[in-house]
Amino acid sequence: MQRKYTLAILGGTGQQGSALALRWAKAGHRIIIGSRDPARATAAAEQLKAKLPAADASGTSYREAAAAAEVVVLTVPYAAQRTTVEEVRAALTGKILIDATVPLVAPKVARVQLPPEGSAVAAVQKLLGKAVRVVSAFQNVSAHHLRDLAHDVDCDVLVCGDDVAARDLAAQLAADMGLRAVHAGSIVNSAATEALTSLLISINLRYKIAGAGIRITGLP
Amino acid sequence: MQRKYTLAILGGTGQQGSALALRWAKAGHRIIIGSRDPARATAAAEQLKAKLPAADASGTSYREAAAAAEVVVLTVPYAAQRTTVEEVRAALTGKILIDATVPLVAPKVARVQLPPEGSAVAAVQKLLGKAVRVVSAFQNVSAHHLRDLAHDVDCDVLVCGDDVAARDLAAQLAADMGLRAVHAGSIVNSAATEALTSLLISINLRYKIAGAGIRITGLP
Numbered sequence: 001m002q003r004k005y006t007l008a009i010l011g012g013t014g015q016q017g018s019a020l021a022l023r024w025a026k027a028g029h030r031i032i033i034g035s036r037d038p039a040r041a042t043a044a045a046e047q048l049k050a051k052l053p054a055a056d057a058s059g060t061s062y063r064e065a066a067a068a069a070e071v072v073v074l075t076v077p078y079a080a081q082r083t084t085v086e087e088v089r090a091a092l093t094g095k096i097l098i099d100a101t102v103p104l105v106a107p108k109v110a111r112v113q114l115p116p117e118g119s120a121v122a123a124v125q126k127l128l129g130k131a132v133r134v135v136s137a138f139q140n141v142s143a144h145h146l147r148d149l150a151h152d153v154d155c156d157v158l159v160c161g162d163d164v165a166a167r168d169l170a171a172q173l174a175a176d177m178g179l180r181a182v183h184a185g186s187i188v189n190s191a192a193t194e195a196l197t198s199l200l201i202s203i204n205l206r207y208k209i210a211g212a213g214i215r216i217t218g219l220p
Numbered sequence: 221m222q223r224k225y226t227l228a229i230l231g232g233t234g235q236q237g238s239a240l241a242l243r244w245a246k247a248g249h250r251i252i253i254g255s256r257d258p259a260r261a262t263a264a265a266e267q268l269k270a271k272l273p274a275a276d277a278s279g280t281s282y283r284e285a286a287a288a289a290e291v292v293v294l295t296v297p298y299a300a301q302r303t304t305v306e307e308v309r310a311a312l313t314g315k316i317l318i319d320a321t322v323p324l325v326a327p328k329v330a331r332v333q334l335p336p337e338g339s340a341v342a343a344v345q346k347l348l349g350k351a352v353r354v355v356s357a358f359q360n361v362s363a364h365h366l367r368d369l370a371h372d373v374d375c376d377v378l379v380c381g382d383d384v385a386a387r388d389l390a391a392q393l394a395a396d397m398g399l400r401a402v403h404a405g406s407i408v409n410s411a412a413t414e415a416l417t418s419l420l421i422s423i424n425l426r427y428k429i430a431g432a433g434i435r436i437t438g439l440p
Contacts, residue, residue, distance in 0.1 A: 110405055110409075111405065111406060111408055111409065112338070112339075112405075112408055112409045112411045112412050113408075114334070114338060114411060118332070118334060119332075142438075145438075154437040154438065155437055158419065160419075182423060183422075183423070183426050183427075184419045184422055184423060185330055185331065185332075185418070185419060185422030185423075185426075186331060186422075188331055188332055188333075189331065189332045189415075189418065189419050189422060191332045191334060191411075191415050192332050192412065192415035192416045192418065192419040193419075195409075195411050195412035195415055196412045196416065198405070198409065198412065199378065199380075199404045199405060199409050199412040199413075200436075202403075202404055202405030202406075202409060203402060203403070203404060203405075203436060203439075206403050206405075207403075207439055207440060209438050209439065209440065210438070211438055212436055212437065212438040212439065213436070213437040213438055214434055214435065214436060214437065215434065215435040215437055216420075216423060216432055216433070216434060217374040217375055217432065217433040217434065217435055218362070218365075218374065218429050218430070218431055218432040218433055219423075219427055219429065219432065220427060220429065
């Protein structure tokens, strides 16, 4: 591992966010879970420490988590994506935002339903402008497998973003939890990874499995 | 192999179409290449037979190819997709159309640019209605690797469609060329496989490789 970061996991009380937080805490990063309800964030941090006593984890509000972090990770449900970003916007300036949002529309979550803008994450980059470098990543990695610290996760992390250094950092954070990251182009390409999540859910249902993933073939 | 089909490959003079035709001819299927220019279709069939002397391959117009085939495969460029479908529409009734169209928009083919309808293939299913069962498949399989008959292709075929029996047939045709097919939901999910192609092109450019592919992990 290159160095330890202070990571805010906004939505870290949810399935995907708590699973990512667990893996990053295991890798030695400092975790601040952000939630609409700071008490729930604190409870999620306590749960994490119950699993990993050596973890450096705490919980607070979205705004305080984003303000205290070097890198902010967004793992809230799609319906809360924009309001959460607007709430923490002032704290994001100059930082990297890793957005794992998937535009799932319940109840048909196995059906690809991309937003009119094409990609939920690209829409956030557009909203925030150049002051924040947004990277799309971690949409396709199953929380079910991430939670199981005894096993490596058999899935690549597709990393999209307009800034190469920001993509590199997200790739390093993936590597820190034992995942291979693959640079997959500009932020608009996040449409592919977002759509892929519904496709993987569809595969889970059809084949009665818990966490289908993807691998890119043909790489050196 | 279960049985041999007469397959029309509309656009079988192109890179993807000719590569699919080659693999299916090798598997023993009867190939009719369809082209706007029947002379070019005949030439492509002759080239195929030069590589595989035992192949049953011929070339003709789009309409005649579609009329003579049991299963029609569409591999024309995105800009020609709708006009080609409209030209052969009468011959498609009651048949299965396997559409491998990818909505690439030159020159930025490494950039996901899905059409306003969301998916190019879903738009064709909508256009044709219930009289034709449309299946989306083969968008992510590299022509470069398909052409190399000496090697198996390290890529899964994501099969999307609203009709399960039609998906099964496309899956069988994938298996006939040694590829694993994965059922990936309804026709709208083709947005994911179409978008994925631009993402794979982006990966090819970034990593200087010829044909990135994908594998689904976690399957039984």
